[in-house]
Amino acid sequence: MALLLAALLVAADQISKAWVVAALPEGSREVPIGLGFYIVHIRNNGAAFGMLRNLHLRIGPVDVDGTIMLGILSAVVALVIAVYLARNGPKLAALTRVALALVLAGAVGNMIDRFRLHYVVDFIHFHVRGFDFAVFNLADASIVIGAGLLLLASVLYSGKPAGRQAAHGAQTPKHPRTEDSSANGPDFPDLPPLHGERRDDEARGDTG
Numbered sequence: 001m002a003l004l005l006a007a008l009l010v011a012a013d014q015i016s017k018a019w020v021v022a023a024l025p026e027g028s029r030e031v032p033i034g035l036g037f038y039i040v041h042i043r044n045n046g047a048a049f050g051m052l053r054n055l056h057l058r059i060g061p062v063d064v065d066g067t068i069m070l071g072i073l074s075a076v077v078a079l080v081i082a083v084y085l086a087r088n089g090p091k092l093a094a095l096t097r098v099a100l101a102l103v104l105a106g107a108v109g110n111m112i113d114r115f116r117l118h119y120v121v122d123f124i125h126f127h128v129r130g131f132d133f134a135v136f137n138l139a140d141a142s143i144v145i146g147a148g149l150l151l152l153a154s155v156l157y158s159g160k161p162a163g164r165q166a167a168h169g170a171q172t173p174k175h176p177r178t179e180d181s182s183a184n185g186p187d188f189p190d191l192p193p194l195h196g197e198r199r200d201d202e203a204r205g206d207t208g
Helices: 002-023 066-091 094-117 138-157 160-171 176-184 195-207
Strands: 031-034 037-044 056-059 062-065 120-128
Touching (some): 002 094, 062 066, 094 120
């Protein structure tokens, strides 16, 4: 289910970007949609929310395109999360699965743009009364929400394994000898009487 959710989110991200590209020219005036949100067409060759824009790395004589490098990083992150979900998905809590699916979808959505277009299409802009947030897209939102849910899941489930072990230990029946040994000292197994002791008992029985 987590991988299916990620696939649906990637599809929604790509469809929304294609609609913006077809409907709005790049750099055109913003279209208000209410509550401080606007639709605008921006090309971002950096990371999420416009960070690391126009990034280029020079390694010796080689000039590495920052957009492709970020695309490779997104691919690595997406592959690790997908493999982890495929192997451990049923063992994870539902909140953790949803969070990982959101991060996976965001990484894949922006990775597709970087490899296909060499930039990322951003189109959601929020600004109200002097507060101006960076333009982003559905993939960026998925990554941020997924990271927040992962943090929440780590807080909610951090103490549960220990609690389960304590409850399991409380329900485990204790042997009566084990309980007595805690108060009366160490508990040793019952040993058969020695041969000498048996002869003494027989001698006392004969005399009696």
